[in-house]
Amino acid sequence: MLQNLVARLRRAFDRRTRRVLAALGGERGQGTVEYVGLILLVSLLMVGMVAAMKGFHGQQGTELAELIVTKIKSAVNAITFH
Secondary structure: OHHHHHHHHHHHHHHHHHHHHHHHOOOOOHHHHHHHHHHHHHHHHHHHHHHHHHOOOOHHHHHHHHHHHHHHHHHHHHOOOO
16 A cells, blocks of 8 residues: 555656656756655655554554654745745
């Protein structure tokens, strides 16, 4: 189940990355694309880790998963666009 989730997320990441790269067509904005790719990769790893910890039936695993989800939510909510 976790492997299917990771595989689907990886395919979605690859599709979006190809679209972004095709839209740029050059090197202009390449740093932004790399930065977005890095954020997506870290997010994918975090989702996998949270999913793995949710399946763990120990108290520590559940606490860690909830802490990670809380931190990600607070970081996303802290983003402001000007």
